[in-house]
Amino acid sequence: MGKALQVAALENGTAIDHIPTDAVFKVVSLLQLQRLGNRITIGNNLNSNKMGTKGLIKVSDKFFKEDEINRIALVAPSVNLNIIRNFEVVEKKKVVLPDEIIEIVKCNNPKCISNNEPMKTIFHVTDKEKVEIQCHYCEVKIKKEEIVLI
Amino acid sequence: MQPRSLVNIGDYDREDIFRILKSATKFKENPDRDLLKGKVCATLFFEPSTRTRLSFETAVNRLRGRIIGFSDSATSSSTKGESLKDTIMMVSNYADLIIMRHHLEGSARYASEISPVPLINAGDGSNQHPTQTMLDLFTIYETQGTLENLTVTIVGDLKYGRAVHSLIQGLSYFNPTFNFVAPEELHIPEKYKLFCDDKNISYREYTNFSAESINSADILYMTRVQKERFTDLMEYEKVKNVYVLHNEMLSKSKENLKVLHPLPRVKEISQDVDENPKAYYFQQAKNGMYTRQAIICDLMGINVS
Numbered sequence: 001m002g003k004a005l006q007v008a009a010l011e012n013g014t015a016i017d018h019i020p021t022d023a024v025f026k027v028v029s030l031l032q033l034q035r036l037g038n039r040i041t042i043g044n045n046l047n048s049n050k051m052g053t054k055g056l057i058k059v060s061d062k063f064f065k066e067d068e069i070n071r072i073a074l075v076a077p078s079v080n081l082n083i084i085r086n087f088e089v090v091e092k093k094k095v096v097l098p099d100e101i102i103e104i105v106k107c108n109n110p111k112c113i114s115n116n117e118p119m120k121t122i123f124h125v126t127d128k129e130k131v132e133i134q135c136h137y138c139e140v141k142i143k144k145e146e147i148v149l150i
Numbered sequence: 151m152q153p154r155s156l157v158n159i160g161d162y163d164r165e166d167i168f169r170i171l172k173s174a175t176k177f178k179e180n181p182d183r184d185l186l187k188g189k190v191c192a193t194l195f196f197e198p199s200t201r202t203r204l205s206f207e208t209a210v211n212r213l214r215g216r217i218i219g220f221s222d223s224a225t226s227s228s229t230k231g232e233s234l235k236d237t238i239m240m241v242s243n244y245a246d247l248i249i250m251r252h253h254l255e256g257s258a259r260y261a262s263e264i265s266p267v268p269l270i271n272a273g274d275g276s277n278q279h280p281t282q283t284m285l286d287l288f289t290i291y292e293t294q295g296t297l298e299n300l301t302v303t304i305v306g307d308l309k310y311g312r313a314v315h316s317l318i319q320g321l322s323y324f325n326p327t328f329n330f331v332a333p334e335e336l337h338i339p340e341k342y343k344l345f346c347d348d349k350n351i352s353y354r355e356y357t358n359f360s361a362e363s364i365n366s367a368d369i370l371y372m373t374r375v376q377k378e379r380f381t382d383l384m385e386y387e388k389v390k391n392v393y394v395l396h397n398e399m400l401s402k403s404k405e406n407l408k409v410l411h412p413l414p415r416v417k418e419i420s421q422d423v424d425e426n427p428k429a430y431y432f433q434q435a436k437n438g439m440y441t442r443q444a445i446i447c448d449l450m451g452i453n454v455s
Contacts, residue, residue: 107256109255111253111254111275111276112254113234113252113255113256113257117233117235119260136256136259137255137256137260138256138277139158139255139277139278
């Protein structure tokens with residue numbers, strides 16, 4: 001007998017597993033889950049053998065497009081995506097940090113034009129491993145722990 | 151493809167740099183030409199900078215171009231709350247080229263991407279000032295006959311000095327050796343050391359302005375050590391007279407050495423150096439005009455014969 005599931009099983013949809021507990025609500029916001037009418041289960045501070053505690057989000061009947069889901073790589077680069085159909089995991093995926101991050105991150109430099117003009121922010125990912133990004137405009141480099149979402 | 155705008159010295163590769171230097175040499179021989187006849191250039195100085203503006207405007211005037219613009223944002227619509235985008239769109243209705251200085255970093259990149267006409271960054275906050283770097287490179291090339299394999303000693307504020315950072319970037323194609331001479335608080339940032347390591351550029355760091363750092367140099371690039379950069383004023387008092395060049399310090403320097411400075415100079419080069427033929431900072435400033443003529447024509451696709 002397997003142990004009881006901490007969050008109810010999904011018939012069809014996407015399960016985003018192994019989210020760092022401090023990133024769960026950032027993931028919700030980055031994926032704009034608050035705008036979806038789908039059934040959504042959000043679990044946080046669940047037990048995890050790998051991480052101690054973790055977050056988990058299950059979204060029924062939703063299969064994210066790559067560029068949509070890759071938005072979360074900034075805050076949760078090591079999550080596991082499980083694509084579920086008819087209660088079975090049919091595909092496992094990892095998120096990939098894109099080369100460019102558009103309209104997600106705020107520039108940390110108060111003297112950057114992007115903080116002073118109504119415009120989209122653009123960042124280039126300069127180090128995918130360490131998650132370091134650089135403002136396309138003022139060229140300031142931002143480390144993972146300094147990233148502020150819009 | 152040749153760049154349409156000049157925002158960052160990194161927009162130019164080795165080939166671009168040589169094309170501009172070649173063209174600047176022609177303008178130095180004869181700066182008065184009709185190449186911009188019938189053209190309008192806008193100088194948008196959201197932040198005042200008389201030295202840079204006069205250099206650009208003289209460059210355009212000597213090519214018979216017309217100038218529109220403003221020298222201070224107090225006389226522009228930005229004080230009424232107009233966005234930079236709207237100002238650029240409006241001005242590009244009138245002008246064939248925009249030369250812009252702005253206090254916000256990244257403003258030039260943004261403006262160049264929305265402007266339908268070429269744009270030159272004449273300084274965006276503490277970020278970039280690529281025409282300064284090009285005039286530095288032109289002056290080095292002119293005085294040394296080459297840009298390759300030179301030893302360049304850079305003195306003063308290496309932490310915040312925008313001209314210094316861009317010069318390191320601009321020279322990186324030409325296998326330089328750098329001596330970085332700076333007080334502890336203003337030493338060269340880690341990212342530029344990594345940049346040099348990455349490009350196999352050798353460098354040495356000094357906290358004292360030693361004879362060795364001067365006597366080994368082909369170029370001595372002086373910059374200002376500003377009081378306001380120090381968190382500890384005691385530290386400033388200790389070092390304020392250390393990074394000052396006096397004429398006698400040049401007595402054993404190389405024959406071909408030239409002393410450069412992006413200006414304005416305050417006390418870091420004593421007046422007695424001015425008479426030394428190795429002092430070249432005023433000619434360097436003048437070279438700015440020829441270099442800017444070359445850059446303007448290059449961006450506008452004008453052939454200089």
